[in-house]
Amino acid sequence: MSANELPKKNYLNADYGVASWLLTKDHKRIAILYLISVTLMFALGGLFAAAIRLELLTPAGDLVSSEDYNKIFTMHGVIMVFFFLIPTVPAVLGNFLIPIMIGAKDLAFPRINLASWYMYMVGAILTLWAMVSGGLDTGWTFYTPYSTSYSNTQVVIVGVGVFIIGFSSIFTGLNFIVTIHKMRAPGLTWFRLPLFVWAHYATSIIMILGTPVIAVTILMVAAERLLHLGFFDPALGGDPVLFQHLFWFYSHPAVYIMILPAMGVISELVTCFSRKRIFGYPVVALSSLAIAFLGFLVWGHHMFVSGQSTYAGMIFSALSFLVAIPSAIKVFNWAATLYKGSVSWDTPMLYVFGFLGLFTIGGLTGLFLAALGLDVHVHDTYFVVAHFHYIMVGGVVMAYLGGIHFWWPKMTGRMYPEFWGRISAALIFVGFNLTFFPQFLVGYLGMPRRYHAYPDEFQVLNVMSSGGAAVLGLGYFLPLVYLIGSLWYGKVASANPWGAAGLEWQIPSPPPTENFAGQPVVTEEAYAYDTMPQEAFGG
Amino acid sequence: MHEQHVVSPRIYFAIFAALLLLTLVTVQVAAIDLGEPEIFFGKRVPLNVVVALVIACVKAVLVILFFMHVKYSPRLTQLVIGAAFVWLFILLAVTLSDYWSRGWVGGNPGT
Amino acid sequence: MASPTTGPRSLLAHHFADLGEQKDATTLGMWLFLAQEVMFFGGLFLVYTVYRFNFHDAFAAASHHLDVKLGAINTAVLIGSSLTMALAVHAAALGKRKQLVVFLLLTVLLGSAFLGVKVVEYADKYHHHLVPGPGFSGEALHLEGDRARQAEMYFSLYFGMTGLHALHMIVGIPILLALAVKGWRGAYSPEYNTPVEFTGLYWHFVDIVWIFLFPFLYLIH
Numbered sequence: 083m084s085a086n087e088l089p090k091k092n093y094l095n096a097d098y099g100v101a102s103w104l105l106t107k108d109h110k111r112i113a114i115l116y117l118i119s120v121t122l123m124f125a126l127g128g129l130f131a132a133a134i135r136l137e138l139l140t141p142a143g144d145l146v147s148s149e150d151y152n153k154i155f156t157m158h159g160v161i162m163v164f165f166f167l168i169p170t171v172p173a174v175l176g177n178f179l180i181p182i183m184i185g186a187k188d189l190a191f192p193r194i195n196l197a198s199w200y201m202y203m204v205g206a207i208l209t210l211w212a213m214v215s216g217g218l219d220t221g222w223t224f225y226t227p228y229s230t231s232y233s234n235t236q237v238v239i240v241g242v243g244v245f246i247i248g249f250s251s252i253f254t255g256l257n258f259i260v261t262i263h264k265m266r267a268p269g270l271t272w273f274r275l276p277l278f279v280w281a282h283y284a285t286s287i288i289m290i291l292g293t294p295v296i297a298v299t300i301l302m303v304a305a306e307r308l309l310h311l312g313f314f315d316p317a318l319g320g321d322p323v324l325f326q327h328l329f330w331f332y333s334h335p336a337v338y339i340m341i342l343p344a345m346g347v348i349s350e351l352v353t354c355f356s357r358k359r360i361f362g363y364p365v366v367a368l369s370s371l372a373i374a375f376l377g378f379l380v381w382g383h384h385m386f387v388s389g390q391s392t393y394a395g396m397i398f399s400a401l402s403f404l405v406a407i408p409s410a411i412k413v414f415n416w417a418a419t420l421y422k423g424s425v426s427w428d429t430p431m432l433y434v435f436g437f438l439g440l441f442t443i444g445g446l447t448g449l450f451l452a453a454l455g456l457d458v459h460v461h462d463t464y465f466v467v468a469h470f471h472y473i474m475v476g477g478v479v480m481a482y483l484g485g486i487h488f489w490w491p492k493m494t495g496r497m498y499p500e501f502w503g504r505i506s507a508a509l510i511f512v513g514f515n516l517t518f519f520p521q522f523l524v525g526y527l528g529m530p531r532r533y534h535a536y537p538d539e540f541q542v543l544n545v546m547s548s549g550g551a552a553v554l555g556l557g558y559f560l561p562l563v564y565l566i567g568s569l570w571y572g573k574v575a576s577a578n579p580w581g582a583a584g585l586e587w588q589i590p591s592p593p594p595t596e597n598f599a600g601q602p603v604v605t606e607e608a609y610a611y612d613t614m615p616q617e618a619f620g621g
Numbered sequence: 622m623h624e625q626h627v628v629s630p631r632i633y634f635a636i637f638a639a640l641l642l643l644t645l646v647t648v649q650v651a652a653i654d655l656g657e658p659e660i661f662f663g664k665r666v667p668l669n670v671v672v673a674l675v676i677a678c679v680k681a682v683l684v685i686l687f688f689m690h691v692k693y694s695p696r697l698t699q700l701v702i703g704a705a706f707v708w709l710f711i712l713l714a715v716t717l718s719d720y721w722s723r724g725w726v727g728g729n730p731g732t
Numbered sequence: 733m734a735s736p737t738t739g740p741r742s743l744l745a746h747h748f749a750d751l752g753e754q755k756d757a758t759t760l761g762m763w764l765f766l767a768q769e770v771m772f773f774g775g776l777f778l779v780y781t782v783y784r785f786n787f788h789d790a791f792a793a794a795s796h797h798l799d800v801k802l803g804a805i806n807t808a809v810l811i812g813s814s815l816t817m818a819l820a821v822h823a824a825a826l827g828k829r830k831q832l833v834v835f836l837l838l839t840v841l842l843g844s845a846f847l848g849v850k851v852v853e854y855a856d857k858y859h860h861h862l863v864p865g866p867g868f869s870g871e872a873l874h875l876e877g878d879r880a881r882q883a884e885m886y887f888s889l890y891f892g893m894t895g896l897h898a899l900h901m902i903v904g905i906p907i908l909l910a911l912a913v914k915g916w917r918g919a920y921s922p923e924y925n926t927p928v929e930f931t932g933l934y935w936h937f938v939d940i941v942w943i944f945l946f947p948f949l950y951l952i953h
Contacts, residue, residue, distance in 0.1 A: 187747035255764075263697065287704075295774065315885075319786065327719065391720075633815055637814075688936045
């Protein structure tokens with residue numbers, strides 16, 4: 083095969099026609115289906131974000147009414163959390179890469195994998211339908227008793243949508259765990275697995291054991307609205323704080339569903355672009371499991387001012403600090419991996435550096451919020467908003483985009499334009515900080531979240547934030563354009579354009595439908611960059 | 622690969638008999654008031670609840686071990702079941718610890 | 733769960749190395765699904781536990797309205813269906829076609845009997861205005877005011893938990909019938925009987941949920 087020609091038979095051209103995509107059982111094609119749907123939902127959530135930032139340009143609530151503003155930030159949250167952040171890395175990159183990274187032909191249950199995508203779509207369509215037929219104004223948290231007794235918006239429809247997409251997530255996790263346990267290539271022992279796989283394994287545990295709890299909770303909310311079963315109704319003695327316990331039992335670990343796969347991406351990228359083995363492999367691998375477990379013990383830190391017992395608050399606060407340990411272990415080990423590495427500055431690596439800085443800021447401000455006394459002061463302010471956007475956007479989206487650029491040649495067989503890649507990475511970094519850093523300040527000064535108007539003295543910081551959002555939006559728009567363009571105009575990619583280790587780089591770009599011609603056998607650890615033949619460094 | 626373990630039907634009938642017996646016991650015990658002694662950190666514990674819960678757990682374990690063959694299953698299966706119950710315990714215990722401690726001195730006046 | 737067949741000719745899906753790996757994988761998948769179910773019901777059990785301790789007296793009064801005898805009989809019926817299910821799995825593993833079909837149909841019969849008793853019980857609650865909602869009245873329980881509303885909470889949980897449990901059985905019964913039809917046609921053998929085995933696991937799980945629901949809902953004193 084010559085260098086400037088795509089391999090003749092690959093998963094993209096193995097079959098043609100819409101049906102061949104909509105009925106595919108190939109994990110790589112399903113990943114592409116997810117890529118398209120997740121991108122659309124991200125764009126939609128981004129439009130709502132734009133509306134929020136436009137409204138907040140001026141102190142007066144002049145662009146939209148407060149009722150509409152409630153709906154706008156709710157839909158922004160629902161779409162971004164449930165339909166973008168939770169599925170994005172596992173369903174797109176995980177789906178595409180996990181079978182290849184472990185030397186398998188597909189995930190264990192290809193049909194369930196396709197069904198998961200359909201569940202995602204049904205959930206998304208229900209949510210969109212709710213959006214155009216009255217919207218939702220409860221906040222993405224569905225807090226009772228507002229959601230059960232008072233809201234006149236489409237709580238049940240969105241609830242059913244979230245319920246269904248929850249099972250999409252559960253079945254994705256189930257598929258990953260079975261695949262990782264049972265389908266690894268000969269020689270691929272647990273401690274030879276790429277850390278991306280470890281991260282997804284830990285994520286899948288949360289998906290399977292956490293998601294059903296929110297599913298049943300949302301079911302109870304729907305039953306309360308439709309059938310008058312009063313699980314949380316204060317009129318029957320019901321306790322809204324109990325709803326919060328159930329909600330956060332899932333929704334706090336859900337943060338780790340988002341960030342753990344992103345951390346897995348970073349481990350792959352940081353080794354490849356420093357040409358070194360990861361520092362402290364076993365610790366990085368096991369810290370994923372530690373985060374998954376500890377993540378289930380800290381949910382009460384969302385409820386410090388809810389009327390939860392002070393003693394429970396103290397325990398939750400102390401346990402929350404513990405999560406910082408495995409998270410910091412990861413950051414330190416990535417930094418140690420960079421040390422004396424031959425670091426290059428390709429686009430994926432720019433995203434890695436963005437991730438390291440922003441995730442660290444997000445994590446450290448998380449410690450402020452985990453401190454019981456301080457949280458009472460900043461609870462429900464823009465400080466919280468800034469904190470979780472540093473984790474969600476600065477962490478997850480950065481890693482996701484880094485991963486998309488890194489594996490784009492593998493997924494499509496084409497290179498993205500490096501120049502535009504770097505420009506957009508820089509725009510995103512600058513735009514992000516300009517958007518969200520002022521929110522730390524304005525939040526600390528006392529600006530509450532979820533209002534469409536604010537006092538005049540907060541305007542300067544809010545204008546900075548809205549301006550940053552415009553830059554950020556441009557930064558996200560550019561990849562959409564040049565990545566799509568690269569499908570036609572991009573340079574044809576070789577099998578291993580980065581000179582990277584890992585099974586996925588030993589097969590053609592794009593891979594054939596069955597991934598491997600024969601059964602691959604693994605003989606060494608992941609990230610063996612120091613023993614790689616020199617010519618592989620060419621790129 | 623693990624061969625399917627074939628259990629003698631006699632064991633199934635024995636388990637069935639044990640489950641019926643335990644059902645009978647739990648109904649009978651429920652009719653007697655066992656009182657609420659202060660045995661757990663000064664908290665009053667209704668013994669009827671404890672007995673009913675213990676019997677239900679024994680029944681569940683019998684079903685899991687024998688009807689569902691977990692006694693003869695690979696370690697991984699047992700680990701999955703163990704994990705599910707550990708996580709269920711976390712959900713129940715940590716949430717109840719909030720309700721438990723709400724009335725304590727200095728705590729929020731709770732329900 | 734996924735049936736591992738790709739067609740009548742080949743039992744082995746293309747992406748597995750051999751039938752053993754495939755069996756191991758689907759078994760693990762089934763157990764993970766059941767782990768998920770444990771947490772799903774777990775949320776309801778948590779809600780029950782909190783309110784049971786908060787509103788002990790009203791819950792006890794409301795619970796007395798339930799017919800312990802019917803509940804105990806239903807428990808025995810469901811345990812019996814678990815026995816016949818276990819025997820059906822046993823028959824499938826030995827390749828005994830007729831036994832398999834008989835035991836599957838017995839399981840369906842016992843499961844339907846359970847649901848029938850449930851319908852009788854639900855009708856009784858409806859009759860006594862004990863269905864939560866605007867029509868609820870504590871009169872049949874001799875409760876009023878806060879106590880009556882707490883009893884309404886009890887019946888919310890009663891209907892929520894037994895309803896979700898019954899829904900799982902309603903899903904299970906058609907699967908059992910389908911297995912019986914396929915079993916009659918000789919689809920299962922000592923080498924391949926995974927669907928029977930997995931349906932058995934599901935059915936036993938539903939039985940376990942009821943083993944807890946019975947004392948929790950019927951036996952409060």
